[in-house]
Amino acid sequence: MIIPELSKSTVRMKDPERVRELIMALQSGGEKKLQVISDFDMTLSRFGHNGERCPTCYNIIDNSKLISEDCRKKLKDLFNIYYPLEIDPDRTIEEKFPLMIEWWSKAHTLLCEQNIQKDKLAQVVKESQAMLREGFEVFFASLHRSEIPLLIFSAGIGDVLEEIIRQAGVFYPNINVVSNYMDFDENGILVGFKGELIHTYNKNNSILRDRAYFQQIKDRSNILLVGDTLGDLTMADGVAKLDNILRIGFLNDKISGRTWFCRVIPSFGL
Numbered sequence: 001m002i003i004p005e006l007s008k009s010t011v012r013m014k015d016p017e018r019v020r021e022l023i024m025a026l027q028s029g030g031e032k033k034l035q036v037i038s039d040f041d042m043t044l045s046r047f048g049h050n051g052e053r054c055p056t057c058y059n060i061i062d063n064s065k066l067i068s069e070d071c072r073k074k075l076k077d078l079f080n081i082y083y084p085l086e087i088d089p090d091r092t093i094e095e096k097f098p099l100m101i102e103w104w105s106k107a108h109t110l111l112c113e114q115n116i117q118k119d120k121l122a123q124v125v126k127e128s129q130a131m132l133r134e135g136f137e138v139f140f141a142s143l144h145r146s147e148i149p150l151l152i153f154s155a156g157i158g159d160v161l162e163e164i165i166r167q168a169g170v171f172y173p174n175i176n177v178v179s180n181y182m183d184f185d186e187n188g189i190l191v192g193f194k195g196e197l198i199h200t201y202n203k204n205n206s207i208l209r210d211r212a213y214f215q216q217i218k219d220r221s222n223i224l225l226v227g228d229t230l231g232d233l234t235m236a237d238g239v240a241k242l243d244n245i246l247r248i249g250f251l252n253d254k255i256s257g258r259t260w261f262c263r264v265i266p267s268f269g270l
């Protein structure tokens with residue numbers, strides 16, 4: 001194998017030869033043909049640290065002093081109901097779709113009742129347990145140095161996500177973020193969320209179709225796609241011209257090894 005890390009026991013591939021071919025195709029295409037599309041929560045950010053789960057963008061707000069105890073309990077109850085549904089390998093994406101809209105909408109309604117102040121977000125992120133994945137400095141800096149565009153396509157909260165990467169010192173100009181952005185009134189108080197709601201299972205062309213992004217980088221027909229859910233597989237659907245796509249998925253949570261191997265790995269196409 002060209003990359004020693006791929007021989008680790010934690011790396012699973014259905015067809016290592018196909019992976020090798022894809023890596024060679026990406027390598028020979030060079031940096032000018034490459035673009036990277038990545039999920040954020042639990043992909044660029046860490047799932048766990050020292051045995052504790054790290055927060056998602058939403059969890060950072062949920063755990064903060066920006067919201068009341070009552071609201072925190074309600075958001076936690078929502079998480080406990082909907083997160084198992086989000087990752088349930090026995091439900092189809094069609095079944096999960098309306099449930100995810102329900103979860104995001106209920107959470108947004110609760111958050112908008114809290115008079116959250118825009119200028120408190122940076123401090124809340126600073127005080128949180130948010131962490132980027134091991135090796136993030138090299139990953140972000142190499143893409144930046146080689147001027148390879150990185151699209152972060154996230155169903156989290158754009159304002160929080162940006163703050164995490166800014167505070168980590170890696171918010172380089174080659175990064176574009178598509179996510180749920182908070183809408184603040186003239187006093188800097190949260191009153192809603194902008195644009196179409198993005199949840200785990202609509203991260204596709206339905207969200208990206210009106211944006212010029214993929215058109216601007218249409219010659220970059222080699223894609224590295226990184227995610228952690230089956231919903232992330234459609235993040236490259238709007239790419240103008242596709243020659244090669246290497247999909248990397250992180251298995252974060254308790255899905256049985258067998259389910260992962262039989263269902264999830266083939267879905268990632270490797």
Ligand SMILES: Nc1ccn([C@@H]2O[C@H](COP(=O)(O)O)[C@@H](O)[C@H]2O)c(=O)n1
Binds near residue numbers: 039040079153200
């Ligand atoms: N109220 C909510 C809603 C969603 N989440 C989690 O956020 C993740 C966001 O998505 P990425 O696209 O960046 O992976 C999603 O997987 C949900 O589990 C939440 O914590 N609270």
